[in-house]
Amino acid sequence: MNRIFKKSIILLSAGFLFAACDRYEGDLTAPAYLEIGTVTLKDNPADSWSPEDGFFTSAIDAVNVIVWQEGDEAETDLGTYNLPCRIPVLKQGNIDIVRVVPVVKQNGIAGTRIAYPFFETLTLNNIQLTTDSVTRIDTLETHYISHSVMSVLWKEFFEPGPGAVKLDTVVSRLVYKSDTVRSGYGCGVIRIPDSVTALNFWADTTCHVGDPGAVLYLEMDYWSDFDFSVGLKNPSYSGGSDIVMSAMTIYGKPEAGWQKIYINLGKIWSQTYRHYPDIRLYFTAFNPDHKNGSLFIDNMKLIAM
Numbered sequence: 001m002n003r004i005f006k007k008s009i010i011l012l013s014a015g016f017l018f019a020a021c022d023r024y025e026g027d028l029t030a031p032a033y034l035e036i037g038t039v040t041l042k043d044n045p046a047d048s049w050s051p052e053d054g055f056f057t058s059a060i061d062a063v064n065v066i067v068w069q070e071g072d073e074a075e076t077d078l079g080t081y082n083l084p085c086r087i088p089v090l091k092q093g094n095i096d097i098v099r100v101v102p103v104v105k106q107n108g109i110a111g112t113r114i115a116y117p118f119f120e121t122l123t124l125n126n127i128q129l130t131t132d133s134v135t136r137i138d139t140l141e142t143h144y145i146s147h148s149v150m151s152v153l154w155k156e157f158f159e160p161g162p163g164a165v166k167l168d169t170v171v172s173r174l175v176y177k178s179d180t181v182r183s184g185y186g187c188g189v190i191r192i193p194d195s196v197t198a199l200n201f202w203a204d205t206t207c208h209v210g211d212p213g214a215v216l217y218l219e220m221d222y223w224s225d226f227d228f229s230v231g232l233k234n235p236s237y238s239g240g241s242d243i244v245m246s247a248m249t250i251y252g253k254p255e256a257g258w259q260k261i262y263i264n265l266g267k268i269w270s271q272t273y274r275h276y277p278d279i280r281l282y283f284t285a286f287n288p289d290h291k292n293g294s295l296f297i298d299n300m301k302l303i304a305m
Contacts, residue, residue, distance in 0.1 A: 031088035032129035036063060037138040038083055039102050041119070044143035052157040053184025054299035057221055059260035060142070062103035062113055070096050080113065092131045098124040102142050107248050108261045116262060117215050118150055118303055119143070145305070153207040154281070155301040158186040168201035171297070180296065182221045182258045187298035192226060194290045201285075202233055206278035209269060209304055216266040218281065220300040222259060224252040225293030226285045230263055233282035234272050244282055245272060254293075265302075 041058035049055060062082045068075040069091050078087055080103055089095075100122040106112045115121075119142045129135055144150060156166040160175045165188060175186040192199055209216060218230065231246035245268045250261065269279060281302065285295050 029090055029092075030132050031090050032092050032131050033086050033134040034065070034089055034098070034127070034129065035086045035134050035136040036065075036081075036083060036100065036140065037136070039063060039100070039122075039140045039142055042141045042143060044120075047143070047146050049144065049147070049152075052155075052159055054157045054159075054182065054221070055301070057183055057260055057299050058104075059262075060102045060104055060116075060119070064101040064103055064115055066097075066099040066101070067091065067095050068097040069094070075099070086134065089129055092129050095127045095129055096125065098127050100124065100140060104262050106262055106264055108250065108259070108263075117305070118145055118217070120145055150303055150305045153209065153302045153304055154203060154205065156188070156203075157184065157299055158188045158297075159184050160186050164204075166204045168204070170199060170201045174296070180223075182223070182296075182298040187221075187296050188300075190285060190295040190297075192285055192287050192293055192295065194287070194292050197287050197290065199285045199287070201283050203281040206280045207302060208278045209273070210277065211304075212270050212273040214266060214269065214304045216264070216269050216302070216304045218263040218265055218300070218302050220261060220263070221298040222250065222261065223254070223257055223296040224250070224285075225254045225291070226252045226287055226295055228252070228283055228285040228295060231282050232265065232268055232272060232279045234276040234279055243272065243276075246284075249286075252295075258296075258298075 039060045041056045043049060043056065062080055064080045065078045065087055066075050067078060067089065078089065081087055101115045102119040103113050104116045106114045122140055122142055127135060158165065158173050165171050165173050171188045171190055173186050174180060174189045181187045190199065190201065227249055229246045229249045231244060233242050233244045247263055247265050247268050
């Protein structure tokens with residue numbers, strides 16, 4: 001009796017084992033691959049910004065990809081990938097929806113990449129995937145979100161024309177220098193002599209944000225021999241000295257050339273709005289080694305929603 005019982009247990013165990021093996025092998029389907037080359041930023045004809053040259057410079061270096069196929073209970077988040085990327089997908093056939101979310105380095109830091117809130121998520125329909133094959137999308141174009149949601153509070157693109165630069169007088173407009181200008185026909189330049197250890201400059205006007213919970217970013221291109229800080233300078237509520245708050249320090253890397261950065265100012269704005277309802281951009285270039293050099297800036301815009 002015991003021998004029969006033991007034999008039954010062995011047979012049942014073997015049955016479960018083979019069933020488990022069959023199920024496991026079925027889950028190991030070879031993936032299909034979705035390959036994405038680049039994501040660029042373009043004007044949206046349906047909501048034109050009528051921008052200056054340089055308005056659409058960008059540094060979208062990663063994407064978050066989400067897919068949904070008919071029959072799925074919910075969308076599947078495939079994760080975030082540096083561009084260009086080849087993404088394995090354990091689905092095949094017609095993929096009804098592929099969502100591509102543009103991702104940038106917040107504050108220029110790779111470890112704090114975010115889905116940039118001012119860029120539209122791209123929705124692709126009916127993408128065909130085949131097991132062990134690659135479906136390639138060379139270039140995708142995203143756009144800024146609508147005027148009705150996003151506001152450009154302040155901007156300076158340094159293009160030639162009448163009017164002074166919208167920054168302190170230490171900032172000059174450099175024009176028609178193709179080997180230096182980031183885009184268009186002009187950029188800003190701050191010449192820093194070896195006689196100073198720090199040089200401050202600021203925006204010419206204050207900007208009204210209003211909502212203490214606003215999403216607030218400064219976008220800019222820069223090329224610098226020096227480290228420099230970016231922050232806000234506001235009058236104190238008591239009428240005393242201005243309050244200067246630094247959002248971050250950007251490290252000068254002259255060998256890197258022009259770089260794009262997305263600086264989150266929302267946090268320090270939420271700390272200062274109680275004192276003053278408006279903000280002024282404030283910068284400090286640091287020169288502790290007493291060297292001669294330059295800080296180039298371009299395509300600056302303060303945006304909020």
